[in-house]
Amino acid sequence: MDEAALKALLPxxxxxxxxxxxxxxxxxxxxxxxxxxxxxxxxxxxxxxRAALEAHPAIAEARIAMLAAKTARRxxxxxxxxxxxxxxxxxxxLAVALARAGHKVGVVDADIHGPxxxxxxxxxxERPIARxxxxxxxxxxxxxxxxxxxxxxxxxxxxxxxGPMAAGALGQLIDxxxxxxxxxxxxxPPGTGDIQLTMLQKYKPAGAVIVxxxxxxxxxxxxxxxxxxxxxxxxxxxxxxxxxxYACPHCGEISDPFGAGGVEAAAAEMGVPFLGRVPLAMAIxxxxxxGTPSAATDSAEGQAFAAIAAxxxxxxxxxx
Numbered sequence: 172m173d174e175a176a177l178k179a180l181l182p183x184x185x186x187x188x189x190x191x192x193x194x195x196x197x198x199x200x201x202x203x204x205x206x207x208x209x210x211x212x213x214x215x216x217x218x219x220x221r222a223a224l225e226a227h228p229a230i231a232e233a234r235i236a237m238l239a240a241k242t243a244r245r246x247x248x249x250x251x252x253x254x255x256x257x258x259x260x261x262x263x264x265l266a267v268a269l270a271r272a273g274h275k276v277g278v279v280d281a282d283i284h285g286p287x288x289x290x291x292x293x294x295x296x297e298r299p300i301a302r303x304x305x306x307x308x309x310x311x312x313x314x315x316x317x318x319x320x321x322x323x324x325x326x327x328x329x330x331x332x333x334g335p336m337a338a339g340a341l342g343q344l345i346d347x348x349x350x351x352x353x354x355x356x357x358x359x360p361p362g363t364g365d366i367q368l369t370m371l372q373k374y375k376p377a378g379a380v381i382v383x384x385x386x387x388x389x390x391x392x393x394x395x396x397x398x399x400x401x402x403x404x405x406x407x408x409x410x411x412x413x414x415x416x417y418a419c420p421h422c423g424e425i426s427d428p429f430g431a432g433g434v435e436a437a438a439a440e441m442g443v444p445f446l447g448r449v450p451l452a453m454a455i456x457x458x459x460x461x462g463t464p465s466a467a468t469d470s471a472e473g474q475a476f477a478a479i480a481a482x483x484x485x486x487x488x489x490x491x
Contacts, residue, residue, distance in 0.1 A: 172229060177201065180227055185220050190238075197231035199224045205237040207351035210302045213237055245377035245487065246345075246355050248370060248405065252392020254285075254361040257413040258382045260459050261449065261479075262358040263291040264466035265380070267313045268473075268480035269354060271466070277308060277352035279344045280319030281370070282360040289321035293462025297322060299347075306347040313467045316352065318344045341366055345374055354487075361392075363399045371403035378408040378487060380446065383437070385412055385430035390437050397441060408486040409444035410434050411479060417451040444486060447479040 177192035177199060185203065192201040201220060205213045217235045224233035249262040259282065266276045280288035289295040292311025299306045299322050308316035320340060349355060357376070360366050370376065379400040383393035397407055412434030416425050428451070438445040449455070452472050458465045466476035 177224070181220055181223050185216055185223075188216075189220075194230065197229065199230045199233045200236070201233065202236045202238060205239040208237075208239070209307070209350040210348055211307075213239075244349065244353055244355055246357055246370075246374055247408070247483070247487075248357050248359055248376040248379040248400070249382065250359040250367065250379060250396045250400070251361055251382045251389075252363075252394070252396040253389055256382050256384045256389055256393075257449070258361070259287045259291060259358050260455065261380075261382050261411055261413060261476075262356050263288060263315070263459075264449075264455075264464045264476040265480055265483065266315050266356050267464045267466035268476040269356075269484065270313060270315060271477070272480055272484065274484065275351050275353045276315060277349050277355045278311075278315055278317040279341075279355060279357045280317065280321060281341050281344065281357050281366050283320050283340050283366065284360065286319040286321030286324075288317055288319045288358060291459050291462060291464065292317050295321065295462075299323070302348060306343060308347055308349065312462050312464060316349065318347055320344075341369055342373070363395060367396075367399060371399075371405065375403075376400075376405050378406045378483075378490060380408050380483065381410045382413055383410065383434050384414045385427070385433040387430075387433065390433050393434070394437065394441070397443070406486075406490045407441075407443045408483055408490075409446035410438040410441075411446045412448045414451040415448035420453070444482065446482045446486075447475065449475050449479070 172194045174192045177194055178186045178189050188204045190202045190204055217237050220235050221233045224230050249258055251258045266278050270276045278288055280286045292315055294309045294311035297309045299309050306318055308318050309322050311317050381393050381397050383389045400407055414429050416427055418425055435445045455465045455472050465472040
């Protein structure tokens with residue numbers, strides 16, 4: 172039986188992935204491309220291929236080799252100097268916007284003590300399973316795979332951990348079965364503490380996005396966050412201004428309760444790109460609470476996130 176005949180015994184989707192097949196002394200050896208498959212899908216495909224081959228009377232044994240090209244996964248750190256600037260909301264919506272643009276994206280919620288990604292991705296209450304001593308991500312809204320301490324702890328449970336324990340948890344979240352994810356967005360906690368230092372030392376990001384609201388106090392802390400990444404030789408992809416302008420739902424007039432333009436000016440002073448503005452919009456807040464990210468829509472808010480995602484992708488291409 173030649174190679175073509177052996178492949179013809181396989182189900183169509185599996186045959187399309189078979190790169191080579193041969194039969195010798197009743198033993199069939201088939202190599203299948205497993206790139207992009209998670210462990211469960213990989214195992215199911217291997218079992219289906221073996222069953223299909225061994226059903227033929229000329230085949231006493233089938234040996235299946237599942238090979239996958241190594242994914243060149245890059246980590247994007249999303250940080251801020253202080254809390255309350257919408258960093259987690261930006262992370263999730265940026266992930267959704269990048270996915271809509273064709274990128275394979277995952278999210279790690281590294282805010283160990285205050286996880287919010289499960290709520291933002293409508294996966295609160297779900298628990299990841301472990302395979303081969305590694306976690307399998309939970310699939311959330313818009314098909315985004317994510318992992319968070321919020322997926323591991325009981326709802327409302329206080330996570331009172333010291334630095335080393337939190338850093339160890341970060342490792343479990345990042346060193347998971349991410350499959351074919353190419354861009355792993357890591358939502359960092361506020362500040363420049365243990366989690367940030369562990370990230371720099373063990374999981375060198377390909378780049379960092381800094382989020383700030385426009386007021387001076389937030390910008391002071393944002394500069395500190397940027398300085399830490401620069402110290403760790405992590406390229407700054409750019410700065411995002413969040414809560415930039417509020418449109419009155421009644422008259423449409425734009426007001427700036429937190430100021431305007433401060434982040435763009437800071438980016439210019441620091442010599443890093445300004446990635447864009449996200450408005451202070453009720454739709455973003457309600458979408459976040461409901462687990463329906465605005466970036467999954469073609470609304471004005473969704474378009475703002477899409478524009479930022481395009482600039483982030485361009486920056487990644489630029490820095491190589």
